[in-house]
Every structure is written in C-alpha cells, then in structure tokens.
Amino acid sequence: MSKKIVIVGGVAGGATAAARISRLDKQAHVVVFERGDHVSYANCGLPYYIGGVIKERDALFVQTKEKLTARYGFDIRALTEVTAINRDQKTVSAKNLATGETYEERYDVLVLSPGAKPVVPPIPGINEAANAFTLRNVPDTDKIHDFIEKKKPQNAVIIGGGFIGVEMAESLRERHLNVTLIEKQEQVMAPLDPELAALVHDQLRLNDVNLVLGKGVSAFEQEGTVLTLEDGTKLQSDLTILAIGVRPENELAKAAGLDIGETGGIVVNQFLQTKDEAIYAIGDAIEVMDRVSGRSVHIPLAWPANRQGRIVADNIFGKKTPYKGTMGTGIAKVFDVAAAATGNNEKTLKKYGIKYAAVHIHPSSNAGYYPGGMPLAMKLTFDPENGTIFGAQAVGAKGADKRIDVIATAIAGGLTVHDLQDLELAYAPPFSSAKDPVNMLGYAAANIVDGEVQPVYAQEVDRIVQNGGLLIDVRDPMERDAGFIEGSVNIPLNDLKDRLAEVPKDKPVYVSCQVGMRGYLASTLLRQEGYDVHNVSGGYKTYAAMKRDEKAKSDQVKITAEPVKESTGGQKMAVNIEGPITATEVLDCAGLQCPGPIAQVFKKMGDLTDGDVLEVKVTDPGFIPDAKAWCDKTGNTYLKHEKMNGMTHVYLQKGSEQPIAAGSNEPAGTKGATMIVFDQDLDKAIASFIIATGAAAMGKPVTMFFTFWGLNVLRKDDIHVGDKDFMDKMFGKMMPKGTKKLPISNMNMGGMGAKMIRQVMENKNVDSLETLMKNAMGMGVNIVACAMSMDVMGIREEELIEGVEIGGVASYLGKAEDSNINLFI
Known part of the structure; x- marks a missing residue:
C-alpha cells in the first residue's frame, strides 16, 4: 500500500521534498499545504524585482501549482493553513483561507517545512505605520512594489543590515530613492568580521546610502513618516x-x-526526524548542526532547505541519508562588489572559545597583466596547531564567489590549510593567476601553522603602539606619504638588513607593509637574526579600511533622509545630481594605476574652458578620493560619480574660482616643487617621476635637478660622441647608457632585478619610466641637468634626451626658493 505523505509548506524545502518523493515512488500520495497562493518561487530574487533588475514578476516563479500537479501528480492545496497537528490520530487540521472551510487530513508521514517569519519588534507606533513593510514572500513584494509605483516615495529607511537589508538598499537606490540603512550592531552583514564589513560599508557610502550603525529605532511617529532613533x-x-x-x-x-x-x-x-518518528522537519524552521563547530544553530538559507528536502524524501523511503550540517555559505551583491562567507568567522570562534588564527590577503581577481582584474580582500580562519579550516570571507568586484566556493568545498572535505596549497585550480590570465588566491591563503596560513610567522592583527596595532611597542613600516617612503599607522617607524624593506642596529632585541618587534607580503619577508629576515617578530596580517590596507570606517562612524551626525546638497570640504561638490550629465569631453583611463588617471585629467583639463565637463572612466577604486582632493586643490568641481558595467564614471567640471588651501592665506597650488635626483637607480627614478607628475597635476610648477649619477637617467641609449679624453670615455663605458640600462637599488642581480620590476609594472598597468618621463615633460615639468656634474662625469649635451635644460646650482636654488616641497632622491 502506498504511503500518504503530507507536507506543510510548499516553497523551497517542501516543493523539493514533494518532487523527490514522486520520483522515488510514483504511487505515493503527496498532499502539499501552502498558506500562500504561490509555491516554489524564488524568494531570494524578491529585492531585485522591487529594484527593477528583474523586470517581469512571472520570472520569480520557478514552477506553478498547475505545472507541478501535471508533472508529478501530487495534490497542492494553496491558500490553506494547517492549524494543528494531531499526533495520536496522525491527522492535521486544515483551514481553507479562501472559503473558511476546516477539515482533518490523515497522514502516514508528515513533513514540516513552514519556513521562518520576519521579526517585527514591539516598537511604539509601529502598528500605525502604514508605510512600513516586511519582505518575506510574494504578497509582501507586491505591496512594496505597488506602494512605490503609486505613492512615489522619495525617502526610504531600511531597518536591519543583513542580506535582505543590504540588497534592499541597493534595490531602492536603483529606483532613485534616498536611502538610510539603520543597523543596531556596529556593522552590517553579520557573517563578515568587522574589517571585511568595513569594505561593504565603503561601498554603501560610495553609493550614497546613509549608513547609521550602532543605533536602533525607538519609535515610529506621525503614522510612520518620522522615525526616532535611540x-x-x-x-x-x-x-x-x-x-x-x-x-x-x-x-x-x-x-x-x-x-x-x-x-x-x-x-x-x-535524518531530519523530530522526536516523533512519523514527523520530519526541514528548512528555515529547524535547528541544525554547525558543520564547523558542531554547535546547534539556526541558519535560514536556500541551499540547506533544498538539500534537506531531497534528504528527507530519501529517508522516508528508507535510504537513511544523514544531513551533515550547515556551514552558512552565502553571498550578497552590494552595488559593485560581492561579499561572501563560509564557515565560522572570528566573532563566532571567540563566542565558542575556540582557539584560532587568521590571515588576510589582498590579491587580484585575475592575472595583474590582463585587463579587468579587480582587487579582492580575503580572510581565512583556521586552527593554528593543525591547520583545520574554520571559515573564510571575501569582498571584491570579481572572483569572490568562486574562491569562497572552493574553500567551502575544502571545509566539507576536511582539508587543511596545507591542502589549500596543493589545489590545482583552473588558470588562464582572464580568470585567475598561476597561484590562485585560494593557494595564497594556504601559503599564508601554513606559514603560521608551521611557526614561520607570528601574526598580529590590525585591531591590535593601535594598542600595541600606544603601549610602547615598536612597529616598523617596511614600505617605501612614497607609499608611506599616502598614509601610515600612527607611531610606526619607517625602515624600508630594502634597507632593513643594513639598519638592524636600530632594532632592539630586548622586546617584541612588529612589522607592517601595504598588504602583508613585504611584512612577511621582513619578519623572516628578523626571525633569522634572533628577533621576536610579528607581522601585521593584511598590512596597512586592512588597517586603513578599519580606520576609514571608524572615522565615518565618528563623523556620523544627526542625519535626515534628505539628499546631501554640498560637502564640508573645500571642493564644490554636487553629490546627488539626478539625471544624466552631458560631458564636453570623455577621458578613458580604464586600467591605469595611480598617478596615471590624475595625470591624464590634469592634461585634459588644460584643453577645456571654464564650465566644461570632463567624464573620466576609471577602474582604479582609489581615483574617487584622489579626484576630490585634486578638485579641492585646483579650483575645479567634483560633480558626481556613477557605476556602470564595472566601470566608474567620474564627472568633473572645470572651475573658474581659485581655491584657498586650508590653513593658508595664499592660493593653493602656487608654491612649486623641486627635487634633486642624485641616484641612477631605476626604482628611485620611477619614484621621482611619479612624484613630479603628481605635483604637476596639482598645479605646482616642478623642477627636477639631475646631478652626478642621476644624469644617467637622462642619457640617450643610441648615441656615440667622439673627441672625449681617456677618462671621459672610461666613465661613458662604465655608466649605464639610457633608461633601459639602469640598475635597481636592491636585488639587481646583474640587471635581472631591473627587468623583473619592469615586467611587474607592465603586469600591474603602471606606466614605464620612459612613459613617466614623457608625461612629465608634457605636463611642463622642468628637467635640468647639472652643468658641473656633466663636466665631471664626461657627459656631453648631445648625449642627453630632448627637452633637457642645462643649468647650474644657482638655477636650482632659485626654483627651490619659490617651492614648498624640496626632495633629495
């Protein structure tokens, strides 16, 4: 005799179970009760329909009642609510919500898949708020969609910063509403740790979402049109x-x-059975085992519900398939980035008292030399003793999903961090790098497990420095000029081995770089010299993201949902300009790294007249703050930015007003910059011209004075000059002739190092020295060769590249007198 199986709930888990049961036994009598009017719909797509990304409502329905009945033959009873389970009689009490009819339905096996319901806290005034909605099902979606169409709201407030809250923030911005997102905790998206959530906060703020963290709503007033915070x-x-x-x-x-x-x-x-062997339960209604920690948890996600639906069908027919637990693997689109996580994050591990370590890396989504690569921020948590993987997180515009999927698979397979190193993953330049970011996480974590590196985390750095700890920043000075950890001491990596006398051995030493790699190299050097050394995981990039988020929170003032009209900075800025802007000129800087985009903007602005608008297309995420600062210094206007197809479009208007520098009584940009270039090393020459083009882009007159060995930077590579005496000829033969022959300051290795750094620059889309020099001259940088040094070194004027001025020290000092930046390189 066939079994009669009653299923309560016909969406994800319930519909999957019903379909699987019918495939296993076509004679089974399956009755599906669904309180709503729809079954098997894509509730994860509801925000995107509201936002207009999903155009057609019908696209939300994976299957209809009619199609399911025709295909599988089971009995679907929509708009029918199960009101009681009568275990002794093996019946359920049901009520037809359309007619009011009530009746009993017998079962041999009962499957509960009622799902979960939205939390609606008892906030004063909430019941009178006619403009407040939850979002859980199709009727909820229809109410919100219709409300927007009919009422044309301008200001929206979202309470809650989980997946639905963040997705709704983006969807409502797509509808051009002013959006405020309120989250009572200090961060959105709880599966992420704070330093990764900070990147999501960046993305929300970048897209004009007013983000209110650490505050709850205490009251709804005036029928919900005014919300009062705590x-x-x-x-x-x-x-x-x-x-x-x-x-x-x-x-x-x-x-x-x-x-x-x-x-x-x-x-x-x-096996998904309740304490009553005839009753199973699945989906968002059940408590599951955390697959990593073994604790009991509630994780309402689509994959577990669908998997459990299939498993419960197997077990009803005696297959005895266990459900192995839930890892909580999830991902959300947040405007131009994806935020993904799997397993246990740091907060969870602390809560459970589990000993752990973590690593942070900042790789590119694909090979750096292939166009379109985007930065990723990744974190891995693991057991520092045996390398068991606990969890991972990733935030980035491309590639976050597949890396988290790989690590979720590794956790499910019981792999360790050492095994991540051995994963042979698909590689081609458009898709990844030869060492995939997952491999890199394995290498970084294995270094900790194997005792090669002692990590310290960005959250701990300020306390360590304040307590007298020595933090060495091993980046180059130019990088440090863009930001550094307060209290750190700068000893560049290439200088460290020669400056060990400055590093005391009687206390722990902490090292930091930009993303962690050079910090690792520094820590290995210091460890071999007998130091107790700790590397800042993720480097300054992780630290800076956290500090940027802290500043944004501290700057959080009493806001309204009204659009921002002007900034508090010096630049004229229209943040929320609605509608399209017609650009006078379009400048495509896609793929260029700093200072390329700003240098190009400076040159292009010179061709425009006051009031003209320049549209700049960039992929460099750092260009927006750079452009705002540039406008502040040069008297131009930052209009707005927008994202389209992975590209940022920034609109700048050429201004006619002369801005005033903060704290100064004279116009910004009038003081010049001078630098003495004494060295012939390739890397120092590159740094010199990057600084020069950056200063020129800020409107400063720039003079570069090349003397002694620095003159070799200016030599042609294909010129032979006769009539030199023996000593001049010997100098000429021994010195590098032209930029292609310049060595680098460290690890030159007979010229291999210089070739390697050129290749890296090409891969990273950084302009070559030759291009930097050409750009600098085109921007009006004055390049002067020291006449006295030329005579001493035996270099003739005809050996120098075109556009170089011959001058003496007096000409340099005259320029230096009128400058407020003077450098010796």
Whole structure:
C-alpha cells in the first residue's frame, strides 16, 4: 500500500521534498499545504524585482501549482493553513483561507517545512505605520512594489543590515530613492568580521546610502513618516522596510509537543526526524548542526532547505541519508562588489572559545597583466596547531564567489590549510593567476601553522603602539606619504638588513607593509637574526579600511533622509545630481594605476574652458578620493560619480574660482616643487617621476635637478660622441647608457632585478619610466641637468634626451626658493 505523505509548506524545502518523493515512488500520495497562493518561487530574487533588475514578476516563479500537479501528480492545496497537528490520530487540521472551510487530513508521514517569519519588534507606533513593510514572500513584494509605483516615495529607511537589508538598499537606490540603512550592531552583514564589513560599508557610502550603525529605532511617529532613533535623531521616511531578521515558524511543532531548541528551531536528528518518528522537519524552521563547530544553530538559507528536502524524501523511503550540517555559505551583491562567507568567522570562534588564527590577503581577481582584474580582500580562519579550516570571507568586484566556493568545498572535505596549497585550480590570465588566491591563503596560513610567522592583527596595532611597542613600516617612503599607522617607524624593506642596529632585541618587534607580503619577508629576515617578530596580517590596507570606517562612524551626525546638497570640504561638490550629465569631453583611463588617471585629467583639463565637463572612466577604486582632493586643490568641481558595467564614471567640471588651501592665506597650488635626483637607480627614478607628475597635476610648477649619477637617467641609449679624453670615455663605458640600462637599488642581480620590476609594472598597468618621463615633460615639468656634474662625469649635451635644460646650482636654488616641497632622491 502506498504511503500518504503530507507536507506543510510548499516553497523551497517542501516543493523539493514533494518532487523527490514522486520520483522515488510514483504511487505515493503527496498532499502539499501552502498558506500562500504561490509555491516554489524564488524568494531570494524578491529585492531585485522591487529594484527593477528583474523586470517581469512571472520570472520569480520557478514552477506553478498547475505545472507541478501535471508533472508529478501530487495534490497542492494553496491558500490553506494547517492549524494543528494531531499526533495520536496522525491527522492535521486544515483551514481553507479562501472559503473558511476546516477539515482533518490523515497522514502516514508528515513533513514540516513552514519556513521562518520576519521579526517585527514591539516598537511604539509601529502598528500605525502604514508605510512600513516586511519582505518575506510574494504578497509582501507586491505591496512594496505597488506602494512605490503609486505613492512615489522619495525617502526610504531600511531597518536591519543583513542580506535582505543590504540588497534592499541597493534595490531602492536603483529606483532613485534616498536611502538610510539603520543597523543596531556596529556593522552590517553579520557573517563578515568587522574589517571585511568595513569594505561593504565603503561601498554603501560610495553609493550614497546613509549608513547609521550602532543605533536602533525607538519609535515610529506621525503614522510612520518620522522615525526616532535611540539617541533622539529623527528621520523622515516615506517608506520603511523591516529587515531585522527572521524567526523559525515553530508554533505548530510546539503545540504538538515536539522539541524546540535554544535557537527557536525545531529539533531534528541527523535524518531530519523530530522526536516523533512519523514527523520530519526541514528548512528555515529547524535547528541544525554547525558543520564547523558542531554547535546547534539556526541558519535560514536556500541551499540547506533544498538539500534537506531531497534528504528527507530519501529517508522516508528508507535510504537513511544523514544531513551533515550547515556551514552558512552565502553571498550578497552590494552595488559593485560581492561579499561572501563560509564557515565560522572570528566573532563566532571567540563566542565558542575556540582557539584560532587568521590571515588576510589582498590579491587580484585575475592575472595583474590582463585587463579587468579587480582587487579582492580575503580572510581565512583556521586552527593554528593543525591547520583545520574554520571559515573564510571575501569582498571584491570579481572572483569572490568562486574562491569562497572552493574553500567551502575544502571545509566539507576536511582539508587543511596545507591542502589549500596543493589545489590545482583552473588558470588562464582572464580568470585567475598561476597561484590562485585560494593557494595564497594556504601559503599564508601554513606559514603560521608551521611557526614561520607570528601574526598580529590590525585591531591590535593601535594598542600595541600606544603601549610602547615598536612597529616598523617596511614600505617605501612614497607609499608611506599616502598614509601610515600612527607611531610606526619607517625602515624600508630594502634597507632593513643594513639598519638592524636600530632594532632592539630586548622586546617584541612588529612589522607592517601595504598588504602583508613585504611584512612577511621582513619578519623572516628578523626571525633569522634572533628577533621576536610579528607581522601585521593584511598590512596597512586592512588597517586603513578599519580606520576609514571608524572615522565615518565618528563623523556620523544627526542625519535626515534628505539628499546631501554640498560637502564640508573645500571642493564644490554636487553629490546627488539626478539625471544624466552631458560631458564636453570623455577621458578613458580604464586600467591605469595611480598617478596615471590624475595625470591624464590634469592634461585634459588644460584643453577645456571654464564650465566644461570632463567624464573620466576609471577602474582604479582609489581615483574617487584622489579626484576630490585634486578638485579641492585646483579650483575645479567634483560633480558626481556613477557605476556602470564595472566601470566608474567620474564627472568633473572645470572651475573658474581659485581655491584657498586650508590653513593658508595664499592660493593653493602656487608654491612649486623641486627635487634633486642624485641616484641612477631605476626604482628611485620611477619614484621621482611619479612624484613630479603628481605635483604637476596639482598645479605646482616642478623642477627636477639631475646631478652626478642621476644624469644617467637622462642619457640617450643610441648615441656615440667622439673627441672625449681617456677618462671621459672610461666613465661613458662604465655608466649605464639610457633608461633601459639602469640598475635597481636592491636585488639587481646583474640587471635581472631591473627587468623583473619592469615586467611587474607592465603586469600591474603602471606606466614605464620612459612613459613617466614623457608625461612629465608634457605636463611642463622642468628637467635640468647639472652643468658641473656633466663636466665631471664626461657627459656631453648631445648625449642627453630632448627637452633637457642645462643649468647650474644657482638655477636650482632659485626654483627651490619659490617651492614648498624640496626632495633629495
């Protein structure tokens, strides 16, 4: 005799179970009760329909009642609510919501898949707020969609910064609403740790979402049009979305005497059975085992519900397939980046008291020399003793999904950090690098497990320095000029071995670089010299993201949902200009790294007249703050930026007003910059011209005075001059002739090092020295060769490249007198 199987809930888990049961036994009598009017729909796509990305409502429906019935033959009873489970009689009480009819339905096996319901806290005034909505199902979606179409709201407030809250923020910005996102915790997206969440915060703020963290809503006033925060701030809201979270739908199970866990989920065994052997439960309603820690958790996600639906069908027919637990693998699109995570993050491991270590890396999504690569920020948590992988997180515009998928697979397979090193992953320049970021995480983590590196984390650095700890910044001075950790001491990596006398051995030493790699090299050097050394995981880039987020939070003032009209900085800035801007000129800087885009903007602006608009296309995420600072210094106007197809379009207007530098009584940009270039090393020459073009782009008159060995930077590579005496000829033969022959200051290795750094620059889309020199001259940089040094070195004027001026020390000092930047390189 065939079994009669009753399923309560017909969306993800319930529909999957019903379909699998019908495939296993076509004689089985399957009845599916669904309280709503729709089954098997894509509830994860609901925000995107509201935002207009999904154009057609029908696209949300994976299957219809009619199609499922025709294909599988089971009995779907929509708009019917199960009101009670009668375990002794093996029946359920049902009510037809359309007609009011009530009846009993017998079962041999009962599957509970009622899902979860949105959390609606008892905030004063919330019940009177006609403009407040939750988002869980199709009717909720229709209400929000219709409200936007009919009421045309301008200001929206989203309460809750989880997946739904963040996705709704983007969707409502797509509809051109002013959006405020309120999260009572200090960060959005709880699966991420704070330093990764900071990057999500950046993306939200970059797209004009007012982000309010660490504050809850205390009251709804004026029928929901005014929201009061816990600190008294009042926000105007035409539309409010409650995205605070969900709770398991456990009322049926609880009333039937089934066990409910600490998380509120229905308790099941590994075969998804409740304590009643005839009743199974699946999906968002149940408590599951955390696959990493073994703890009981409630993780409402689509994959577990669908997997459990298939497993429960197998077990009903005696297959005995265990559910192995949930890792919580998830991903969200946040404007131009994806934020993904799997397993246990640092917060969870601390909560459970599990000993762990972590590594942070900042790779590119694909080979650096192939166009279109985008930065990734990644974090791996693991057991520092045996390398067991606990979890991973990634935030980036490209490639976050596949890296987290690989690590989720590694966790499921019981792999360790050492095994990550051995994964042979698909590689071609458009898709990855020869050492995939997953491999790099394995290398970095294995160094810790093997005792080769002692990590220290960005969150700890300020306290360490304040307590007298020695933090060495091993970056080059030019990098440090763009930002550094307060209290750190700068000893560039290439100088470290010669300056060990400056580093005391009687206390721990901490090292930091930009992303962690050079810090690792420094720590290996110091460790071999007997130092107790610790490397800052993720380097300054991780630290800076956290500090940037801290500053944004501290700057958080009492805001409203009104659009921002002007900035508090010196530049004229229209942040929320609506509608298209017609550009006078378009400048394509895609693929260029700093200072390329700013240098190109400076040259192009020289061709424009006051009031003209320049549209700049960039892929460098650092260009926006650079452009704002440049406008501040040069009297131009930063209009707005927008994202399209992975490209940032920045609109700048040539201004007619002379800006005033902060704290100064004279116009910005009038003081010049001078530098003496004494050295012939390739890397120092590159740094010199990068600084020169940057200063010129800021409107400063720049003079570069080349003397002694630095003259070799200016020599032609194809010129032979006769009539030289023996000593001049010997100098000429021994010195590098032309930029292609210049050595680098460290690890030159007979010229191999110079070739390697040129290749790296090409791979990273950084301009070559020759291009930098050409650009500098084109921007009006004055290049002067020291006449006295030329005579001493036996260099003639005809040996120098075109455009070089011959001068003496007096000409340099005259320029230096009028400059406020003087460098010796």
